[in-house]
Amino acid sequence: MAAGAGREKADAIRRLGARVVTADGGVAARDQLARRLAADTGALLVHSSDDERVIAGQGTVALEILEEAPDLDLLFVPVGGGGLLAGCCLAAGLAVRPVRVIGVEPQEASRYAVSLAAGNPVELPASRTVADGLRGQRPGEITFPIVRGRVDELIAVGDDEILRAMELLHRAGLPAEPSGS
Template sequence: MTNPLPVTLDDVQDAAARLKGVAHRTPVLRSRTLDAMTGTRAFLKCENFQRIGAFKFRGAYNAISRLSPDQLAKGIAAYSSGNHAQAVALAARELGGTAVILMPEDTPASKVAATRGYGAEIVTYDRYTGDRDAIGRALAAERGLALIPPYDHPHVIAGQGTAALELIEEAGELDALLVPVGGGGLIAGSATAAKGLLANVRVIGVEPEAGDDTKRSLEAGERVAIPVPRTIADGQAADIPGELTFSVNRRLVDEIVLVGDDEIRAAMRLAFERLKIVIEPSGASALAALLAGRITPVPQRVGVIISGGNIDARRFAEICA
C-alpha cells in the first residue's frame, strides 16, 4: 500500500485561506513576444512581486502562523541563502515574534541587508564546508527556538503551493507547469496543487546544470547528494533534495530538465528588455528552460513560475552584461 503524501490539495487550499490578505496575489503576465518565440501560450506567475520579493513568504508565513503563542514568544530559527531568510524574518515580525537566521558567508549583500531590515539576527557559516541543517538545528536547540526549515516542512510546502493554485485559478487549463527546483519545496507544493486540479498537466522541474541533485535523485529512485553546486542561481544551490519534498516529487513530478548559467542570463535579459521585469537567477530558470527549448513536446498552454526577483542593481548588471 502506498504511503499517503505529507501534503494534500486540501492543505494547499487551507494555506491559501490563511494567506489571504497577508501575502500578495501576484500577477500572471502574458506576452505575445514570448509566445511567438516559444511556440506556446505562456502564463508567467510573477512571484518577484511577492512580499520580500519571492515565493518564500507564502510557506514561511503559513508555517509560523501555526506556532503556539509560547513557541512564537521564544522565537524562530531558520537557515537560508537569502529569500527564506527574509520571509521568516518578515513573517516573524508580522506575527509578533523574533527570528535568528543562519546564512552563508557569501550571501548577496542585498539579501543580508533586507533580512536585517526585517529585524532578524544573522549568524553566518561557510556553505562549502558547513552542514547548514546540522548547524541550524544545533542553534535552535541551544536557544530553544522553533526551527522553520526552507523547504522540508509540510506547512512550508503547502504554503508554496499556493503560487501554483493562484496561477491555475487565473490561467485555467495548463498542459505543463514549469517550476524552479532548489530544495524542492516550491515544486512539491506546486505539483500537489496542479495534479489535484488538472487531470493531464505535466509538472516539470528546472535545475541549474551544476545543481542537478533532484534530477539524479528521481532517476535513482532515492535521494542523491552532490557537491555544493557553484552557479549564479544561488537560491538553487542545494546539494540533496529534502526528505519530505522528495517523497512528494518522486510521485508527482513528471520530469526535471537542466539549464546552464548562460541560458539563465539570457532569460534574465529577455525578461528585463522585453517583459520589463527584474528576475534573480534562480527565479529565471523555468523561463530559461522554455526559451532554450528544453520542454518537448512543446505544450500548447504552459504555466511558468517566476520564483523571485531579489538581486541588487550591481549584481544584475554584472550577470546580464
C-alpha cells in the same frame, strides 16, 4: 545563510531586523547550523523547503496560477530545496485538466535529477551557480517522495541560460533574481 549567498539577500534580511549567521560548506552546513542554533536557543526551526507547512504554502503559487489560467497544461518550476516543486506538483494534481510539471534545476546543482535516477536522495557537493537560491545539495526527506511520484520531467540549465532568462524578464518589466528566472 550559506556563506556565499548573495550579499543583497543578506543585506535585505538585516534591514528587516534579523541577525544573519553564515555557515561555510554549502546548504547542508547551513541546515546543520540552523538545527544547532534552534536547539541551543529554543527557537522553532521551520526548514526553508522540507516542511509540510512550507510545501503547502508554496503550492498555493500553482493554485493561483491555475485559477488565473485554467487552460494551462505546462508549469515550469525552479528547483532549490524542492518545497516549491513538491507544492506545485501537489497543486497540479488538483487541476481539472492534466498539468505537466517540469522542474528546472541549475546544471551545477541538479540534485533532484541525480537522486531520481538513483531512486533515493543523494547529497551532492556544495556548488556554485548564479542561482544561489537553488544550490540545495540533497533533496528533502519530505519533498523527495512527493516529487518522485508526481514531477513529469526535470531539466537542467546552465548559468548562461539563467542569465539570459533573467534579462528577458527584466526587458518585459518583470524584475527577477536568477533563482526565479
